[in-house]
Amino acid sequence: MTTMLRWPLALVLLAVPALAIDITVPGQTVPKGNTGVLQADLVCSSSVAGVFLESGATLEMNGHVLDGCFVGGAGLSPVRIRVLGPGVIRNAGIAIRSGTLRVRDVDIQDSPSVGILGSGDSQDGPSSVSLLDVTVTGSRLDGIRATKVNARDVTSSGNGVGDLGWGIIGWGGVKGRNLIVSDNSAEGVFSNVRVTLRDAQVIGNALGGVYGFGVSRGALTIIRSTVTGNGALGEADLVSQRLPRLRDSTCGTSLDAQAQVPLAGRLGQPRSGPHRPDPLLARALGLG
Numbered sequence: 664m665t666t667m668l669r670w671p672l673a674l675v676l677l678a679v680p681a682l683a684i685d686i687t688v689p690g691q692t693v694p695k696g697n698t699g700v701l702q703a704d705l706v707c708s709s710s711v712a713g714v715f716l717e718s719g720a721t722l723e724m725n726g727h728v729l730d731g732c733f734v735g736g737a738g739l740s741p742v743r744i745r746v747l748g749p750g751v752i753r754n755a756g757i758a759i760r761s762g763t764l765r766v767r768d769v770d771i772q773d774s775p776s777v778g779i780l781g782s783g784d785s786q787d788g789p790s791s792v793s794l795l796d797v798t799v800t801g802s803r804l805d806g807i808r809a810t811k812v813n814a815r816d817v818t819s820s821g822n823g824v825g826d827l828g829w830g831i832i833g834w835g836g837v838k839g840r841n842l843i844v845s846d847n848s849a850e851g852v853f854s855n856v857r858v859t860l861r862d863a864q865v866i867g868n869a870l871g872g873v874y875g876f877g878v879s880r881g882a883l884t885i886i887r888s889t890v891t892g893n894g895a896l897g898e899a900d901l902v903s904q905r906l907p908r909l910r911d912s913t914c915g916t917s918l919d920a921q922a923q924v925p926l927a928g929r930l931g932q933p934r935s936g937p938h939r940p941d942p943l944l945a946r947a948l949g950l951g
Contacts, residue, residue, distance in 0.1 A: 686714060686722070692737050693720040701725045701750065707732035713755060718742040718762065724750020724769060731755050736762060741788055748796075756780060756802065761788030764809075767795045774802040778822065781809030783834040806847065808832040814839045823848025823869075830868060839863055850874050851893060856882065863888040871898030871918075875907065883907035891915045 684691075686699045689707040693699035695717040704727050707713055713733035716722055721744070722734060728751045736742035741762035748768030756774035757766060761782045771778045778799035781790025789810040798818040799806040805828050806819030812833035820843060822828040830844035830851045831837055837854045842863040844851040851868035852858055858875040865872045865888070872893030875883030883903040890900045891913060899916040901907055907917075 689713060689732055691715070693717065693722060695719045697721075698723060701727040701729070704728040704730070705732050706730045707755070716742065716744040716746075718744065721745040721747060724748045726750060728753060729755060733758060736760060736764075756799075759790055761790050763791045763793075765793045766797050769797055771797070771799045772801055773824075774799075774804075776803060777805045777808050778802040778819070779807045779809070780805075783808065783810050783832070789835065802828055805829045805832055805849075806844075810835040812837045812839075814842060816841045818843040820845045820847065827870075829853055830865075833858075844868065850898070851890075857884075858882070859884040859886075860888050861886045863890075865890045865900075866892050868893045869896045870894065871902055872900040872914075874898070874902045876902075876904065885909050885912045885914065887911045889913045 682697045684693055684697055684699045686701045687703060689705050691699065692715040696719045698721040699714065700723045713735065714722060715735055715737040717737045724747065726749050731754045733755045734746055734752065734757045736744055736759040739760055742759055743763045744759065745765045746757055746769055751770045751772065753772045754775065756771055756776065756778045757764065758780040764781055766779065779792060781792050782788065791811045792807065792809040794814040794817050796816045800821045801824055802822040803824050803826055806822040812831055814831065817839065819830040822830060827849040828847055829849045830847040833854045836857045837852055838859045840861045842860060845864065845866045845868065847868045849869065850871040851865040851873060853874040854876060856877045858873055860873065872890045873883060873885065882905060883901065885907060892915065893900045894916060899918040900914050901917045
């Protein structure tokens with residue numbers, strides 16, 4: 664008889680959903696395994712910075728606006744958090760120290776730093792950012808930055824307001840589909856390892872278009888995409904150490920990454936020496 668009673672109790676416990684917590688004022692923390700649901704538009708001050716998520720927590724924007732309210736992982740340990748729209752984050756952004764961040768259907772406008780930030784510092788640990796139907800515009804620095812970035816139906820445009828700002832930086836790799844990366848004050852897309860883009864438009868970024876710094880063949884892969892009008896400040900549409908893989912794409916100019924200054928020099932430090940065009944890249948692009 665005792666054994667028969669245990670099974671229904673176990674099934675009830677398994678069926679209990681994660682708790683929903685109303686988010687009504689700035690400064691609230693969503694505990695591990697719970698979902699915070701924004702109940703109104705919020706405006707944050709410098710003393711109360713935003714909404715914080717413990718690992719395993721989710722924030723549902725519920726159609727509302729966070730103005731000046733950052734959304735971030737709670738504490739210093741690696742986190743696994745989600746931010747789900749529809750919703751708008753204005754004059755702020757989303758950040759984790761390390762871990763995994765998933766963002767869906769959120770519009771981030773005019774962040775005073777980086778729009779979506781994950782650590783790229785080995786001391787903090789790696790960060791992985793997955794984005795779906797996200798727009799980041801008008802950030803003072805980069806639009807999106809993390810160790811690895813996986814983005815679909817994402818726009819990162821007009822970032823680097825008053826400073827150098829990249830559209831997307833994935834130090835350990837960038838994968839993107841249906842992207843618009845345009846008019847950023849630095850490069851559109853950058854990685855130390857590998858960049859793969861499908862159905863993307865990378866246009867009008869001041870320093871350069873797509874920069875795949877990886878040493879392996881195929882570190883830069885462009886499929887059904889347009890990469891043009893980039894590099895007004897001295898680089899090119901495509902920059903790679905090896906011959907890129909291109910298919911059904913329109914590209915303009917190219918450079919050999921081996922002719923660039925060291926990476927430390929690229930990040931806001933003085934450059935030295937001219938860039939040397941790479942004839943292999945030109946042939947891959949059909950330019951020579």
